[in-house]
Amino acid sequence: MISSRWRIPVLPVLLFSVVARGADVSEYAVIRTDRSDGRYVSTRGVVQEMLRGEKPSLAFRPDFTHEAFVNWQDSVRRKLREVLAFPPDERRPSPKLLSREPRNGYSIEKWEFYPNRFAAVPFLMLVPDGVSPANPAPAVLCIPGTDRSKENLAGEPELHEAFARPHFEEKNHMALEYVRAGMIAVAVDNPGMAETSDLDRITGQRYQCSGDVNTFAHNLLNLGWSYMGYAAHQDNELLKWIRTLPFVNPRKIATSGHSLGAWIAGYLAVLNPDVAAAVMNQNIYDWREAARVRTKPDAKGCRPRIYGVFFFIPGLYRYFDHPDIQAAIAPRPALYCEGLPERDLTGIYQPAYSVAGAPENLTVVPFDKYREPESRFSGSVPEGLSDDEYWKANSNDGPQHYFKAAVAVPWLKQVLQGIH
Amino acid sequence: MISSRWRIPVLPVLLFSVVARGADVSEYAVIRTDRSDGRYVSTRGVVQEMLRGEKPSLAFRPDFTHEAFVNWQDSVRRKLREVLAFPPDERRPSPKLLSREPRNGYSIEKWEFYPNRFAAVPFLMLVPDGVSPANPAPAVLCIPGTDRSKENLAGEPELHEAFARPHFEEKNHMALEYVRAGMIAVAVDNPGMAETSDLDRITGQRYQCSGDVNTFAHNLLNLGWSYMGYAAHQDNELLKWIRTLPFVNPRKIATSGHSLGAWIAGYLAVLNPDVAAAVMNQNIYDWREAARVRTKPDAKGCRPRIYGVFFFIPGLYRYFDHPDIQAAIAPRPALYCEGLPERDLTGIYQPAYSVAGAPENLTVVPFDKYREPESRFSGSVPEGLSDDEYWKANSNDGPQHYFKAAVAVPWLKQVLQGIH
Numbered sequence: 106m107i108s109s110r111w112r113i114p115v116l117p118v119l120l121f122s123v124v125a126r127g128a129d130v131s132e133y134a135v136i137r138t139d140r141s142d143g144r145y146v147s148t149r150g151v152v153q154e155m156l157r158g159e160k161p162s163l164a165f166r167p168d169f170t171h172e173a174f175v176n177w178q179d180s181v182r183r184k185l186r187e188v189l190a191f192p193p194d195e196r197r198p199s200p201k202l203l204s205r206e207p208r209n210g211y212s213i214e215k216w217e218f219y220p221n222r223f224a225a226v227p228f229l230m231l232v233p234d235g236v237s238p239a240n241p242a243p244a245v246l247c248i249p250g251t252d253r254s255k256e257n258l259a260g261e262p263e264l265h266e267a268f269a270r271p272h273f274e275e276k277n278h279m280a281l282e283y284v285r286a287g288m289i290a291v292a293v294d295n296p297g298m299a300e301t302s303d304l305d306r307i308t309g310q311r312y313q314c315s316g317d318v319n320t321f322a323h324n325l326l327n328l329g330w331s332y333m334g335y336a337a338h339q340d341n342e343l344l345k346w347i348r349t350l351p352f353v354n355p356r357k358i359a360t361s362g363h364s365l366g367a368w369i370a371g372y373l374a375v376l377n378p379d380v381a382a383a384v385m386n387q388n389i390y391d392w393r394e395a396a397r398v399r400t401k402p403d404a405k406g407c408r409p410r411i412y413g414v415f416f417f418i419p420g421l422y423r424y425f426d427h428p429d430i431q432a433a434i435a436p437r438p439a440l441y442c443e444g445l446p447e448r449d450l451t452g453i454y455q456p457a458y459s460v461a462g463a464p465e466n467l468t469v470v471p472f473d474k475y476r477e478p479e480s481r482f483s484g485s486v487p488e489g490l491s492d493d494e495y496w497k498a499n500s501n502d503g504p505q506h507y508f509k510a511a512v513a514v515p516w517l518k519q520v521l522q523g524i525h
Numbered sequence: 526m527i528s529s530r531w532r533i534p535v536l537p538v539l540l541f542s543v544v545a546r547g548a549d550v551s552e553y554a555v556i557r558t559d560r561s562d563g564r565y566v567s568t569r570g571v572v573q574e575m576l577r578g579e580k581p582s583l584a585f586r587p588d589f590t591h592e593a594f595v596n597w598q599d600s601v602r603r604k605l606r607e608v609l610a611f612p613p614d615e616r617r618p619s620p621k622l623l624s625r626e627p628r629n630g631y632s633i634e635k636w637e638f639y640p641n642r643f644a645a646v647p648f649l650m651l652v653p654d655g656v657s658p659a660n661p662a663p664a665v666l667c668i669p670g671t672d673r674s675k676e677n678l679a680g681e682p683e684l685h686e687a688f689a690r691p692h693f694e695e696k697n698h699m700a701l702e703y704v705r706a707g708m709i710a711v712a713v714d715n716p717g718m719a720e721t722s723d724l725d726r727i728t729g730q731r732y733q734c735s736g737d738v739n740t741f742a743h744n745l746l747n748l749g750w751s752y753m754g755y756a757a758h759q760d761n762e763l764l765k766w767i768r769t770l771p772f773v774n775p776r777k778i779a780t781s782g783h784s785l786g787a788w789i790a791g792y793l794a795v796l797n798p799d800v801a802a803a804v805m806n807q808n809i810y811d812w813r814e815a816a817r818v819r820t821k822p823d824a825k826g827c828r829p830r831i832y833g834v835f836f837f838i839p840g841l842y843r844y845f846d847h848p849d850i851q852a853a854i855a856p857r858p859a860l861y862c863e864g865l866p867e868r869d870l871t872g873i874y875q876p877a878y879s880v881a882g883a884p885e886n887l888t889v890v891p892f893d894k895y896r897e898p899e900s901r902f903s904g905s906v907p908e909g910l911s912d913d914e915y916w917k918a919n920s921n922d923g924p925q926h927y928f929k930a931a932v933a934v935p936w937l938k939q940v941l942q943g944i945h
Contacts, residue, residue, distance in 0.1 A: 133724060144645035146637075148716040148755075149723035152741040154643035155748055217566075223574035225564035296568040303569035304553060308826030316830045321572040323831040324816050326746070328575055329840035335568075396744050406728030410736045411743040419839040420749035 134401040134489030156397040156422075163425040165432045167456040174435075174460045181433040182375055184424045189334035189372065191341070192221065200346055203227070210234055211284045213259060220342035227300050228293040228343060229259050231284035236352050243357035243521040244289040244347050245384075246373070247280040248340060248366030252311065254299035255280075255292035265306040268299040276507035279363060279386075286518045288359075291347055295365060296336050297321060322415045332415035336365075337372045344373055344380070357381055357521045363508045368427065374434045382438040382520045384513045388472075388501035390446055391426040392416075394486065401491045409492045428453040436463030438520045442509035444471035446499040447483040470512045472502035554821040554909030576817040576842075583845040585852045587876040594855075594880045601853040602795055604844045609754035609792065611761070612641065620766055623647070630654055631704045633679060640762035647720050648713040648763060649679050651704035656772050663777035663941040664709040664767050665804075666793070667700040668760060668786025672731065674719035675700075675712035685726040688719040696927035699783060699806075706938045708779075711767055715785060716756050717741060742835045752835035756785075757792045764793055764800070777801055777941045783928045788847065794854045802858040802940045804933045808892075808921035810866055811846040812836075814906065821911045829912045848873045856883030858940045862929035864891035866919040867903040890932045892922035 136153040138145045145151045163181055166173075200218035214230045236242040247258050254268045260281035263269045280290035294301045297318040305311060322332040348355055359382040362370030367387030374383035399409040428449040431439070435457040445454065450469060458467040475481050481500045496503055556573040558565045565571045583601055586593075620638035634650045656662040667678050674688045680701035683689045700710035714721045717738040725731060742752040768775055779802040782790030787807030794803035819829040848869040851859070855877040865874065870889060878887040895901050902918045916923055 130724070130727060133727065136723075140645065142645070143643075144639065145643055146645055146647060146721055147723045148644070148721045149737055149741045151641065151643040152744050152748075156744060219564065221571065223563075223565055223571040224568070225560065225562070225566055227566060301566055301568045303556075303567045304550070304822060304826050304828070307550060307553065308822075310826065317569055317828065320816075320828065320831040321569045323834075323837060324572050324576060324842075326837050326839050327812065327816070327842040328572075329843045392747065396740075396747070402724060402728075406724050406730065408724070408737060408740065411740040414743075414834060417743060417746050417837075419746050422744075422747040423749045 130402040130406045133406075136400055136488070153397065153400070156393055161393070161423055161425045161429070163429065165425075165429045165453050165457055167452065169456075169460050171460055171462065174457070178433045178435075181425060181430060182378075185372060185375055185430060185433075188418055188420050188424065189337050190330045191334070191338045195222075197221075197342075213261070218343060218346060220339040224339070226293065226339060226343075227255075228291060229255050229261070229280065231259060231280050231290040231292070232352070233284055233287050233289065236289065238351040241352050241354040242287060242289050243359065243381075244291065244350070244353040245280075245283050245359040245361050245517065246340065246344055246347060246370075247283065247290055247292045248360070248362035248369050249279070249292070249295060249298075250277070250364030250366060251295060252298045253277055253363070255294050256299070258292040259290075264300055267305045267309045267311065268302075273507035276510070277363060279361060279508045279510065279513075282508075282510040282514045283361070283517070286514045288518070288521070289347075289350075289353060291343065293340060293343060296332065296339060319414045322417070326417060326419065331418050333368070333418050337369050337376075340369055341373055341376060344377060348379070355379070356524055359383060359517055359521065361513065361517065362386065364506065371427075371431050371434065371439075374437065374439070375430055380437070381524055382440075382517060383434055384440045384442065384517055385431070386442045386508050386513060387506075388443045388445060388496075388499055389427050389431055389441065389449075390499050390501070391428055391449065393422045393426050395495060396422075398486050398488045398490050399492060399495050401489050401494070403491070409495075432457035436461035436466055438466040439468070440513060440516050440520075441469045442512045443502075443506065444475055444481075444500045445469050446486075446501075447481045448485055451483070468516060470509065471500055472505055474502045474505070475500035550822040550826045553826075556820055556908070573817065573820070576813055581813070581843055581845045581849070583849065585845075585849045585873050585877055587872065589876075589880050591880055591882065594877070598795075598853045598855075601845060601850060602798075605792060605795055605850060605853075608838055608840050608844065609757050610750045611754070611758045615642075617641075617762075633681070638763060638766060640759040644759070646713065646759060646763075647675075648711060649675050649681070649700065651679060651700050651710040651712070652772070653704055653707050653709065656709065658771040661772050661774040662707060662709050663779065663801075664711065664770070664773040665700075665703050665779040665781050665937065666760065666764055666767060666790070667703065667710055667712045668780070668782035668789050669699070669712070669715060669718075670697070670784030670786060671715060672718045673697055673783070675714050676719070678712040679710075684720055687725045687729045687731065688722075693927035696930070697783060699781060699928045699930065699933075702928075702930040702934045703781070703937070706934050708938070708941070709767075709770075709773060711763065713760060713763060716752065716759060739834045742837070746837060746839065751838050753788070753838050757789050757796075760789055761793055761796060764797060768799070775799065777944055779803060779937055779941065781933065781937065782806065784926065791847075791851050791854065791859075794857065794859070795850055800857070801944055802860075802937060803854055804860045804862065804937055805851070806862045806928050806933065807926075808863045808865060808916075808919055809847050809851055809861065809869075810919050810921070811848055811869065813842045813846050815915060816842075818906050818908045818910050819912060819915050821909050821914070823911070829915075852877035856881035856886055858886040859888070860933060860936050860940075861889045862932045863922075863926065864895055864901075864920045865889050866906075866921075867901045868905055871903070888936060890929065891920055892925055894922045894925070895920035 197219045203215040205214045211233045217225045217227045258280040260278040280292040283290040303317045360370040360373045361384035363386040367385040374380045458464045482498045486498045617639045620636050623635040625634045631653045637645045637647045678700040680698040700712040703710040723737045780790035780793045781804035783806040787805040794800045878884045901920045906918045
């Protein structure tokens, strides 16, 4: 049956072995169709065309007037809250102090708060000595990388050895570094990680082994929410409480995040116009672009895989992508301590800060490897890249991915000192 | 730091090894909190409480009057279309015939159709000899299990050996069996599978190896769609076309699905009131219930994992679950060839068919293993089950999961003959 154009010859050996012996799959790096009508039989090809399609409806436009920018910023704020699917506000118990202990130059408090009906979320607050309602201090909400703990941020012992991440452990003392610089630092776990994990402390296995975070992230999606939405909502509730503290200077509240936490730190700055500054210790990239260009098959013929299920944000690509979201922080001071893709910097971030009237408030510090401008890829990024090629095109140096305290802490201290 | 109630002792050996040596993790089978306020520190616990929470807003209610049932059915139809995120209707090219070949007693046609802007989706149509506009026949849309091909349904050679699934290959000739019984049978691949796969025919690897379906399913979510929504939309477009064929009796159109395809066959029957009958060769279960009760850790301390990413339907749990969706097929004839959970049968399906006025139109044929009523679990299912325990509570016999032609084909033939 079926005309020959549809019949693919069945080779007498598994084609896999041909590929493994070195057949060239590079011709498939860019997803193309050979049909004259441009359509795809491969569903992957169909989705690729969707990714190539029209820009998100709320993409930043370099030709914005100041008024158009301000209106756009407001739309991004509202739509971001919508795709993160924040539940309606409701009355909840006040956060509760669990313990307080002195440290050298500051005290560390353990609290818990109640961001939704069922959760009790522990967090740490590091308060510099001498801070009081009469002598308020700036405050910074610190959000860790994916599965690093709040204890790691605070430079405290882990609550369980299963939560320890020895690689760059000392580099990631974000909250400790801020409190030493005179800021109140609040540190929280990402949902399902460290103290908020399920059986990790029983099994000694990391969440990656148990698949537990993926499982509840999947359930959240079916419930109409998402991991990122849950995390951002929780952290946003914490931010609301920080704002009420009499010893916090409400004009000097910042967000700071490493890795996964950096995306959330940016969301919170967009959602809350009173956040004075934000530190993103992450080479922020465009998720839709990454999905579109990371398509080069490896030696086995497998294209790069998508990232973890906890990164899903249903509907996000329709409206904007991460450079757009970040640009909506303007004109407030923002620091990117691990660089940015050059094309996004010149095409989105710099025009946004210009039209917002504060180009001096955008600070981008590349990885050492990309310190020289000529080492950074500029121009638009082609399709058909491997993971490594894509990171290179973004001036992203994965092996050096840790909190850049030496850059972030003096920057944030100075920025907040400049606010009156 | 931190009061002792928060400090978990760090053992001198990895706790994993304790678990591996046989420590008892069964006490964690049911997710509980020991807090007096009922809240959870574990995010998994929080999500568990959400799953335990109020019923979906459009859950079937056994106390429905006939009028309330009809209104509810209409709401389910509209909301199902919404969560499957069908795009707006648009004009598209007509399906195109690619080839036609005679077989013994029928002809097989290869077509392609264009369910969205970028796709050309091949399908097969098996037409009994003698069918014509003057002598129209019933038609059945056949949807395969996850990664089985339309060629498998039609009993034709696979287009590539990478698409072959030898286990139960002969049992799954769904379309071939229907055409032999005098029905027009239309068979289509699930998105990204078999002929619609990406590099499987190049690499010889199944999609599970390449992760390709997961990758584009993830992209679809970020685009505001889903794999299941994409699949259901595609198949719904095909159904629209079948309806227009002059040699099809439009009062005798059915849907029939195996495994993954069975869920979709049910969706199509709900969405299209003119679908006369539906065959679900799958023990349909309640996804939210499955998420809630499958929590027993294995010997390594890992709870059962969630199913593949292509099963996500954002928001579904909020409105209804699968027994509710299926019940909205009533009063039209529906066949469940691999049984149903007894609690759903007596609590939802039977009351739905009763209130709809056609209890005789519900046919449930259990797996042989559960043929005797006393072998089937009744009552509500407790939390804390393993996968095996959950399937048993559903009267589901996984190893015997194949298309039950001997049940389905005579049933559908008789049902459609009875329609005038």
